[in-house]
Amino acid sequence: MVFESIGTMGHEEVVYCHNKDAGLKAIIAIHNTALGPALGGLRMWPYKSEQEALNDVLRLSRGMTYKASVSGLNLGGGKAVIIGDPSKDKSEALFRALGRYINSLNGRYVTAEDVGIDVNDMEYVLHETQYVTGVHPVHGGSGDPSPFTAYGTMQGILASLNHRFGNEDVGRYSFAVQGVGHVGFELVKLLRQEGAKVFVTDIDKAQVARCVDELGCEAVALDEIYDVDADVYSPCALGGTVNQDTLDRFKFKVVCGAANNQLATDECGDELEKRGMIYAPDYAVNAGGLMNVSIELDGYDEERARRMMRSIYYNVGRIFQIAKRDGIPTWKAADRMAEERITAVGRLKLPHMGYTPPRFHGRKRG
Numbered sequence: 001m002v003f004e005s006i007g008t009m010g011h012e013e014v015v016y017c018h019n020k021d022a023g024l025k026a027i028i029a030i031h032n033t034a035l036g037p038a039l040g041g042l043r044m045w046p047y048k049s050e051q052e053a054l055n056d057v058l059r060l061s062r063g064m065t066y067k068a069s070v071s072g073l074n075l076g077g078g079k080a081v082i083i084g085d086p087s088k089d090k091s092e093a094l095f096r097a098l099g100r101y102i103n104s105l106n107g108r109y110v111t112a113e114d115v116g117i118d119v120n121d122m123e124y125v126l127h128e129t130q131y132v133t134g135v136h137p138v139h140g141g142s143g144d145p146s147p148f149t150a151y152g153t154m155q156g157i158l159a160s161l162n163h164r165f166g167n168e169d170v171g172r173y174s175f176a177v178q179g180v181g182h183v184g185f186e187l188v189k190l191l192r193q194e195g196a197k198v199f200v201t202d203i204d205k206a207q208v209a210r211c212v213d214e215l216g217c218e219a220v221a222l223d224e225i226y227d228v229d230a231d232v233y234s235p236c237a238l239g240g241t242v243n244q245d246t247l248d249r250f251k252f253k254v255v256c257g258a259a260n261n262q263l264a265t266d267e268c269g270d271e272l273e274k275r276g277m278i279y280a281p282d283y284a285v286n287a288g289g290l291m292n293v294s295i296e297l298d299g300y301d302e303e304r305a306r307r308m309m310r311s312i313y314y315n316v317g318r319i320f321q322i323a324k325r326d327g328i329p330t331w332k333a334a335d336r337m338a339e340e341r342i343t344a345v346g347r348l349k350l351p352h353m354g355y356t357p358p359r360f361h362g363r364k365r366g
Contacts, residue, residue, distance in 0.1 A: 009031070010031065012030050012031065013029075013108070019094075022097040024082070028078065028080045028102070028109055030076070030108055031077040031078060032065040033076035034346035035069060035074050035075055035345055038076040039109075039111075039133065039293070041111065041113055042079075042113065042114055043081045043114040043115045043117065044084055044086040045081065046085045047081070047083050057081045060081075063261070064290070067287050069337075069338035069342050070281075070283065071291060071311070073291065075294060079114075082116075086116035098125060099126070099127060099129045100128045102132075103128055103130075107131055110132070112290075113134045123139070126139060141296055142293055142295065142296055150288070153183070155285075156256050156313070157254075159313045160280045160316065164278045170194035171194045174196065174199070174230040174232070175197070175232045176199045176225050176230040176232070176234065177200050177234045178237055178238075179202055180202045180210075180211050183286075184236035184237065185207065185211065187234065187257075199220050200212075200218070201219065201221065226246045227249050233255045234258070236257050239261030240263070240264040242264060244268065253278065254280070255279045255280065256279075263279075266332075269331035278330070280316050281319060281331050281333075283334070284312065287309075291305060318337060320333075
């Protein structure tokens with residue numbers, strides 16, 4: 001079953017990590033290293049089964065390959081998941097044990113923060129391996145990636161507005177933002193700075209109230225966000241919100257946000273196309289966080305990171321061009337753009353060339 005799943009999705013390596021004393025049960029998946037070392041976040045989640053954890057890490061690591069490729073990064077795709085409840089199962093020993101497994105891969109996989117993980121957890125991992133990104137700035141890291149993911153998402157929005165309306169005047173348009181957590185709140189701030197009308201919803205009522213009180217947004221109920229008469233739908237929380245149940249309710253002209261896996265199925269992407277709605281593929285739009293931590297490999301510099309993130313505008317525009325050129329939906333155009341780069345650059349790797357792990361210039365160990 002495991003080998004069948006790996007073979008179907010094209011993974012190079014899957015590592016099961018277990019340390020009874022530390023309570024560690026984790027899986028590291030390396031999908032593709034044709035462009036460079038696999039970089040992807042570490043997620044901690046109370047999975048109902050080991051199979052559920054495996055399915056998640058395989059899907060997420062494959063997505064990272066495509067995200068890195070379409071973003072023009074010299075990185076491959078990887079991911080790690082820890083089976084456990086982040087509210088009660090964390091410990092120094094747990095993360096240090098995982099750090100040793102990551103270190104044993106000699107740079108083939110570089111980790112970062114994801115769901116259920118914070119910068120403090122990353123510092124424990126850093127004790128055991130240098131192959132960690134997103135650590136605190138005192139260690140030469142970039143810290144919280146949320147503002148950068150939001151900044152990159154804004155670049156995708158600008159490209160989408162230009163493609164749909166022929167201008168980038170954000171203040172002329174209205175936005176329905178689903179999810180105003182770390183990334184969503186930062187995006188809403190950027191939209192409001194440009195004078196845009198913004199509708200917000202979130203399971204966390206305090207965050208919604210903050211958007212209303214501090215930023216002048218209009219709050220709507222969780223399920224009502226799909227009925228809002230806004231120009232742009234910007235999902236920034238759960239995946240799969242573009243689905244058969246919500247599509248008929250959409251009045252939006254553009255779908256562009258920071259959430260992963262926004263389309264419940266590929267067919268939903270096809271349906272958006274048929275209905276004349278512009279879809280900016282999620283993994284191209286939300287690549288700002290990945291770009292930001294990738295800078296740490298050469299020594300972090302915020303100005304360089306923001307300059308790199310501005311390339312998201314051009315990447316999304318290129319996807320729209322490929323979709324028009326080949327007569328295909330934008331989700332498929334993004335995949336094609338990523339696959340063409342992986343194939344082209346992969347051919348440059350000669351058989352005698354050995355693997356060179358990242359160096360992390362300027363990194364200060366924990």
